[in-house]
Amino acid sequence: MGLILQVFGAYVVTVTSGIIFETPKHLVLQSGFIGALGYLVYLLSLHYTGSAVATLLSGMIIALLSHIAARLLKSPVTIFYIPSIFPLVPGVGIYKIAYYYILGNTNLAGKNFVESISIAGAIALSIFFVDSFLEVYNTVKIKFKKI
Structure with a gap:
């Protein structure tokens, strides 16, 4: 039940950020x-x-599904990327960085900093990997059509 509730919450967050x-x-x-x-x-x-x-x-799943939806629904891919990534953004981690830093616990602040940067980097890398793969795929597909 907890898994279903969390996935529904992610759906609501995505729809709400899409509306915003x-x-x-x-x-x-x-x-x-x-x-x-x-x-x-x-x-x-x-x-x-x-x-x-x-x-x-x-x-990577979000990026791939966003590209598929963009092509099927004839829309820009960022319409799907931006709201769909919101549930993954490390907002709590960033809050904990400030919280622990204010308390003077620099060890926990540093730990949360590294984790938040890792998550943010993973979000950026996932989009980069899928975009790069699709770009290479489309380029190779065009080259083989000419042969």
């Missing part, structure tokens, strides 16, 4: 589905890996 960023109304539910599916991958892979690797895997 003025995603077209007919695409809000699709971006919510992508965000919820990405967060489900995060939760399932978190049991086997660390948070940064789980974020990388779920970010």
